[in-house]
Structures are given as structure tokens and as C-alpha cells.
Amino acid sequence: MSVATPADPRGTGRALSTELLLYRLRNLTTLASHEIELVLSLGEQPKPHAAGTSICPHEDCSPHPRLIVGGWACRPRILPDGRRQMLGLLLPGDMMGDRGERRPLALNPVVALTPVRTIGIGRLVQAVRHQPDDHPGLVRALAAIDRGEEMGLLDHIVRLGCQNALQRVSHLLLELHQRLSAIGFVHAGTFPMPLTQDTLAELLGLSLVHINRIVSQLRREKLVTMRSGIVMIADFPRLALLADRADPTRDSPAV
Secondary structure (H helix, E strand, O other), X not given: OOOOOOOOOOOOXXXXXXXXXXXXXXXXXXXXXXXXXXXXXXXXXXXXXXXXXXXXXXXXXXXXXXXXXXXXXXXXXXXXXXXXXXXXXXXOOOEEOOOOOOOHHHHOOEEEOOOEEEXXXXXXXXXXXXXXXXXXXXXXXXXXXHHHHHHHHHHHHHHHHHOOHHHHHHHHHHHHHHHHHOOOOOEOXXXXXXXXXXXXXXXXXXXXXXXXXXXXXXXXXXXXXXXXXXXXXXXXXXXXXXXXXXOOOOOOOOO
């Protein structure tokens, strides 16, 4: 069964439903026909979430597993005085909520940064949890996704702890290119990034003035252009050298 490459040029519009998840999983491992059917059977009317609202946990505090099929979100750690630190971004094709392992990252709240649409993936989670021997491909793929999330958190710690402003922005852009490539959202070095500069500043621990200055510098040096929610990377080798990160156009995309 062939599944077309998902296409939503800005990452904020129409929901891509289960085909987006299937595309991502099949980039990680080989799935048996009954595993493909299980993923495709998850289709339901997506639930909308307004920007700034909590997606997970639910109002009853239960962290039900869900899949983002449109829009961008974040995992924030909120301090008692109201300040928050973003632990990372969630993109279309990313999952949230507890899958039975009670992992701290999975239990962390998720907040929509743009209008977001999600669908429930409880049946997939239950099948993998209770019948792992019958779904080896899905077990492998979900484990790879978990490893990718942990690697992303480690990368974020390095960004905030060791890199200057220019390196932080460059490093993040290369990460986004890599992650969006895994769901078919990159075309000729161009990809969606529907985030305000205020959000980027908060994510990277920088001031808005810093972000404005870095964006102007990247454009002036013909490395990156950011306009109307779209990013175009013009020189991957130079940007990767600057960010001290592998060039995603020369390495296999990781999720």
C-alpha cells in the first residue's frame, strides 16, 4: 500500500490525519500490512485547539495520547511565578500524552503555539502496549521516536547552555529542517516555521532585539531568509559549521 507524501506548505492549515503519522513511521522502519491498516484506521474528525490553549493533559488531568495533524505546539515547564521555559517544539506528526510508560516528558503539559488540530491514537497505543509481539514494526518506530525526543531535549540544553545567540538560531533552524524533512514538509531547502519572533526569543532564551538582529544577520550573510512564516536555507554547509551541528542535507534525517 503506497501513501503519498503529506503536503501542507505552512504546517498550520488542513489536517493531514493518519497518513502523516504513517508517512513518518514508514520512514523509520518497515511496517506489516496489518500495522499499516491499524494506523490508517485511527482516522477521526480532528479536534481544534486555539493558539495559547492547553492540549494535554485534558481538563480531567488525564494525559491521553494524541497526534498533532496540523499546527505547532510546545512543551513548557511553568514556574510558580508564572514564568515558563519551553522544553521543545511539537510539529505535525508528533505525539503527546502518556503511552503507558509514565515518562516525565510525555506527562508534561502541551500548549498550542498556533491553531492546532489533533486526533486520538489510543487504539494504536493499546495495541502496541498489550500486543507488542503482533506489532514489532510499530514498537520499533515508537521507540525511535522516543529516542529522537530525548535527543532533541539534550540538543536544546546544549543550545541554551553553550551557544551564543547566532548559534542558537542557526542550530534550531537546522533541527527544524531535519524534523520537517521526516514528514515531507521540506522542499528545496524551504520549510514552514509559523512562529513569531517573540516565540523564538522565548524558546531560545533571547531578547526580541537579539532575534531581530540575528535574523537580519543571517539574511545579510546570505545564509537564511525568513519571511511570512517560511524559512529558506541558502547555504547548509556554512550554517552547519556556524551552528556546530551536522548538515541535515548530508546525513539521513533523524526524528
